[in-house]
Amino acid sequence: MSASTSSTSIFSRLRAAPDVLLSGLAAGVAVGLAAVPAIHSACKLLCKGPNKAAQCPFTGASASSSSSSSSSSSSRKRPLVVTVTGAGGQIGYAILFQIAAGRMLGHDQPVELRLLEITRALPMLRGVEMELEDCAFPLLTRVVCTDDEEVAFKDCDIALLIGARPRGPGMDRADLLKANAEIFVKQGRALNKWASRDVKVLVVGNPANTNAKIAMENAPDLPKTAFTAMTKLDQLRAVAQLAVRAGVGVDAVRRVVVWGNHSDTMYPDLTFAKVRRGDGREVSALEAVGGDEKWAHGEFVNTVQKRGGAIIQALQKSSAASAANAAVAHMRAWVLGTAPGEWVSLAVCSQGEYGVPPGLIYSYPCTCKDGRYTIVPGLENEIDDFGRQKMKASWEQLQQEDKEWRSGQK
Numbered sequence: 001m002s003a004s005t006s007s008t009s010i011f012s013r014l015r016a017a018p019d020v021l022l023s024g025l026a027a028g029v030a031v032g033l034a035a036v037p038a039i040h041s042a043c044k045l046l047c048k049g050p051n052k053a054a055q056c057p058f059t060g061a062s063a064s065s066s067s068s069s070s071s072s073s074s075s076r077k078r079p080l081v082v083t084v085t086g087a088g089g090q091i092g093y094a095i096l097f098q099i100a101a102g103r104m105l106g107h108d109q110p111v112e113l114r115l116l117e118i119t120r121a122l123p124m125l126r127g128v129e130m131e132l133e134d135c136a137f138p139l140l141t142r143v144v145c146t147d148d149e150e151v152a153f154k155d156c157d158i159a160l161l162i163g164a165r166p167r168g169p170g171m172d173r174a175d176l177l178k179a180n181a182e183i184f185v186k187q188g189r190a191l192n193k194w195a196s197r198d199v200k201v202l203v204v205g206n207p208a209n210t211n212a213k214i215a216m217e218n219a220p221d222l223p224k225t226a227f228t229a230m231t232k233l234d235q236l237r238a239v240a241q242l243a244v245r246a247g248v249g250v251d252a253v254r255r256v257v258v259w260g261n262h263s264d265t266m267y268p269d270l271t272f273a274k275v276r277r278g279d280g281r282e283v284s285a286l287e288a289v290g291g292d293e294k295w296a297h298g299e300f301v302n303t304v305q306k307r308g309g310a311i312i313q314a315l316q317k318s319s320a321a322s323a324a325n326a327a328v329a330h331m332r333a334w335v336l337g338t339a340p341g342e343w344v345s346l347a348v349c350s351q352g353e354y355g356v357p358p359g360l361i362y363s364y365p366c367t368c369k370d371g372r373y374t375i376v377p378g379l380e381n382e383i384d385d386f387g388r389q390k391m392k393a394s395w396e397q398l399q400q401e402d403k404e405w406r407s408g409q410k
């Protein structure tokens, strides 16, 4: 790891090691000059220096790596720029170390972390940066802490939009939508302007589907397929519930589907799910739970829909470790692909599939290959009336959220 743009870190390092690289970078940030050119020049120096990443993410230039823990085949790949917003929050703290350890993009893929926070959280973020440094992750080429969207999103390959406004005292739902709309309008525009044209965006901050739609609409030069929201956590929760009920391990379960909005209208669906029994035979989920349709349509759906709330009640704060785990799994599936026969729940832009109004960010079963996702086709005939009604209730809620945030903009 080589540099940071967080001013506290720069100043402390300047005192300790006043080299030309850090002073160039610090000058850009500290006096409020354009930080990105400063990063560019810093990066050139880095790439020439010993002990650093093999390829500069900004210039693309190769540099030989003369030492070190990272001088394996991994150092020959261009580091991917991963932007994490809300990096100083609970989920941020749980996810950064997994990304840096290679769990998200592969154990041979170097990464550069760009951590975006609100200004007052930057000093605290410096602590996280120090911990990242102290892990000496071979794949982590660089950490940049910033409150500047241009610095955060410049050429980013992967954007995890986690930071969002929580509901404060006296805030109603419309206020919450409005406060978050402001954040995601701004970040959508910044992505449009600065991100790689191949960027993959995952929105985690709630209301995740609507925030993803807002960001997407404010990034007209990026493909709509670049924007997704997270329902992988709901899918994993559903897999775990089914496995417990069927008395099998989670790895014996596949094709559990979550449709719709990441909210209490989501529809966790067992229609297509398969369970491998102890004897190796694969059966339908319904058969695996003894034909208990009442459970599949009632308790199962309810438990998954309300799981987030149950965790808040028990923990007195929202789920963070499991959310980080799910975000890693979402991105890993999208970038590295799904295994044959595996479906991943991704909330993606509808083009009318399964009757969902086009333009909504809706959770579908997907497969992924070569960095692209495909909504699983041809399931219509197996969806029953119960399922159709649940799927519709969820898209109607998304339409309502869309109306609400738009009316808050007037």
Ligand SMILES: NC(=O)c1ccc[n+]([C@@H]2O[C@H](COP(=O)([O-])OP(=O)(O)OC[C@H]3O[C@@H](n4cnc5c(N)ncnc54)[C@H](O)[C@@H]3O)[C@@H](O)[C@H]2O)c1
Binding pocket: 085, 086, 087, 088, 089, 090, 091, 092, 116, 117, 118, 121, 162, 163, 164, 165, 166, 183, 203, 204, 205, 206, 207, 208, 230, 231, 233, 234, 262, 318, 319, 320, 323
């Ligand atoms: N989709 C899901 O499955 C899922 C699951 C769990 C949590 N969430 C949501 O994820 C979000 C983050 O959760 P958390 O527990 O980490 O919250 P948190 O409050 O601990 O952290 C949020 C961080 O975002 C930062 N932030 C706020 N506005 C920002 C902005 N404009 N730019 C950059 N950073 C900003 C805050 O300073 C804070 O550090 C919440 O909205 C939560 O509801 C979603």
